[in-house]
Amino acid sequence: MDPRVTHPVPARFVRNNGCTPQNPPEPAQGSLTHRVTTYSGCSAGYPVAWAAFDEGHIPAPQDGGRR
Structure with missing residues (x-):
């Protein structure tokens, strides 16, 4: 794993899709944001985006205050 990509899920897709590694920012703990x-x-046709959410694993995450 590239040391600049700390989360294993995006790291796999970043590597497989030939993207430039980076360490994606995480939302502040308790912020209820993303x-x-x-x-x-x-590589052309293989974009990668990573959405980090500050809450538990739920089917449809929402930012705080939008429930």
């Missing part, structure tokens, strides 16, 4: 990272340098 952060989306779109990777660059991916």
